[in-house]
Amino acid sequence: MDQFLSYINQFFSYIGQHLFLIFGLLAVISAAFLVFAKNAVHSVLTFLAAMICIAACYLTLQSEFLAVAQLLIYAGGIVVLFLFVVMLVELSKFKENRLFQKQTPYAVVIVMAGVGGFMWMFRRLIFDSSASIPLTLSPELSEGLNVANQNAQSVSRGLFTGYLLPFETMSVILLIALIGAIVLAKQSRA
Amino acid sequence: MPEMTPVQTLLIAIIQIVLVIAFVFVVVPLTIFAERKVLGFVQQRLGSTRIAGKLRGITGLQNRFMWGMGRFPIIHYFRGLPGLVGDIVKLFIKEDIRPAKADRFVYLIAPCVSMIAAMLVYAMIGFYPGTLFTIPSFIPLIGGLPVGGTIADVNVGLLMLLGIASVGVYGIVLGAWASNSKYPLLGGLRSAAQMVSYEVPLTISMLTPVILAGSLNFNEMTRVTATGLSPWGVIPLFIGFFAYITCGFAESNRLPFDMPEAENELVAGYHTEYSGMRFGLFYLAEYINMSIVAALASAFFFGGPWLLPFGLQRFIPETAFWIGQPHWYIFAVKIVFFLFVYIWVRGSWPRYRYDQIMDVAWKYLIPMTLVNLVLAGIVRYFA
Numbered sequence: 001m002d003q004f005l006s007y008i009n010q011f012f013s014y015i016g017q018h019l020f021l022i023f024g025l026l027a028v029i030s031a032a033f034l035v036f037a038k039n040a041v042h043s044v045l046t047f048l049a050a051m052i053c054i055a056a057c058y059l060t061l062q063s064e065f066l067a068v069a070q071l072l073i074y075a076g077g078i079v080v081l082f083l084f085v086v087m088l089v090e091l092s093k094f095k096e097n098r099l100f101q102k103q104t105p106y107a108v109v110i111v112m113a114g115v116g117g118f119m120w121m122f123r124r125l126i127f128d129s130s131a132s133i134p135l136t137l138s139p140e141l142s143e144g145l146n147v148a149n150q151n152a153q154s155v156s157r158g159l160f161t162g163y164l165l166p167f168e169t170m171s172v173i174l175l176i177a178l179i180g181a182i183v184l185a186k187q188s189r190a
Numbered sequence: 191m192p193e194m195t196p197v198q199t200l201l202i203a204i205i206q207i208v209l210v211i212a213f214v215f216v217v218v219p220l221t222i223f224a225e226r227k228v229l230g231f232v233q234q235r236l237g238s239t240r241i242a243g244k245l246r247g248i249t250g251l252q253n254r255f256m257w258g259m260g261r262f263p264i265i266h267y268f269r270g271l272p273g274l275v276g277d278i279v280k281l282f283i284k285e286d287i288r289p290a291k292a293d294r295f296v297y298l299i300a301p302c303v304s305m306i307a308a309m310l311v312y313a314m315i316g317f318y319p320g321t322l323f324t325i326p327s328f329i330p331l332i333g334g335l336p337v338g339g340t341i342a343d344v345n346v347g348l349l350m351l352l353g354i355a356s357v358g359v360y361g362i363v364l365g366a367w368a369s370n371s372k373y374p375l376l377g378g379l380r381s382a383a384q385m386v387s388y389e390v391p392l393t394i395s396m397l398t399p400v401i402l403a404g405s406l407n408f409n410e411m412t413r414v415t416a417t418g419l420s421p422w423g424v425i426p427l428f429i430g431f432f433a434y435i436t437c438g439f440a441e442s443n444r445l446p447f448d449m450p451e452a453e454n455e456l457v458a459g460y461h462t463e464y465s466g467m468r469f470g471l472f473y474l475a476e477y478i479n480m481s482i483v484a485a486l487a488s489a490f491f492f493g494g495p496w497l498l499p500f501g502l503q504r505f506i507p508e509t510a511f512w513i514g515q516p517h518w519y520i521f522a523v524k525i526v527f528f529l530f531v532y533i534w535v536r537g538s539w540p541r542y543r544y545d546q547i548m549d550v551a552w553k554y555l556i557p558m559t560l561v562n563l564v565l566a567g568i569v570r571y572f573a
Contacts, residue, residue, distance in 0.1 A: 041364075077386070080363070
């Protein structure tokens, strides 16, 4: 009995150490379903699953705030809008029968280039000396804060002190995009 | 506290989950019964005294039993309760119909999404500060370990809760789309627009206690709002509560905001094509959402879940019987009160028109909550 229990304990702790890989794999699988699903609503559903898995990945990296933001903004907001649009579109007009389209070769080339770039970046991030710096925007700002336990505080300190100007510029750019979309839609109606 | 092995952690979590599920499945049927009785009282009728059927068969047996209950003085009032059991049995044994043109997979998972999102929120709600009880030591494997009052005491608990609650809209939208019928689709579109709109003022109004307390952690925030609040903090808290409870009614799709299932326009809205227990899951999720809104209202705006509201706890000595120390039954009483408010409002107010609902959200509630947020900031800074 004790032998059995310790075996189960080892099994669970092994799973606990590899949660990031498990959820990452799930995210990749659901992303694959997203691409290959014939029905657009099924695509949106698997997109939702991928977003939730990515949020879980953030949780395993102890960045709770990022995980929750992912859940609130992507899973709760953006994917709902996707679903809204897909539901309203007459789906029978856009029935996809072939798995590959004629743009596929170009797309594959671009994606491979992107993968190469990201791999280069990840190599720097994971194996270089910068990998030992904690996962905040600027570590010197988080002094006196327990980064693992005060996630929201450290992120907000970074955003509202060191990176205030880029942050506010970003929000203005998003606002411009929003107003631009409204202006374009109004013109086409008149 | 000794370091717990993974198996022990899991077992403790399972005990907590079972307790929460038991709580939910006690509260929800009682709410349904209370709704019948209170609505009956509002409309000057008896409300829930017998069930449909003749004097024969199972329904007849039940009806005669309920008739018999009517002869005793206090039980007389509760003679509708056996009818509730009949309702639940009916939900379980009714034929499970699936429309022929429905999208099978999405049709099946939609009620589950609704239910799971509703139940998951309870993981973040603290029923009791600290340890609820300690397991007696004679039980093997987990003897002597404490069972906490919160399943997951997350740092960013409030945001986590809102994030999970925002996933609940998928159940309604997907169920509406998968039914492949026009009334459910219309109901689903309405509910998606309504719930996404009301999520904004809901979130902003819940930021008021966050600003006043300076923490996103559920336990920490409730502690500060209950005891360490300046008297001026009551003003933004009151306005925030007003906005919150309005949005809460809209988020749980209750009257006067029950657009997704407006009976006179849309048959039954998003669950028109559902029957049996699949409909039952939607039904349960609605009542669970009601109880969550009630729990959060008592936690954030009524002085923490386990303490007396309005800062009254300061004037009560800690040794006082029943109300001196924080306890879970104070929480339960508050939840019951807010559930009563739900039914009360349902009995008193007519349904809004759809454009009026959108006006209320975007033109009144969002500006009001934003101004209130600034007010809370001022109070926090100066007081």
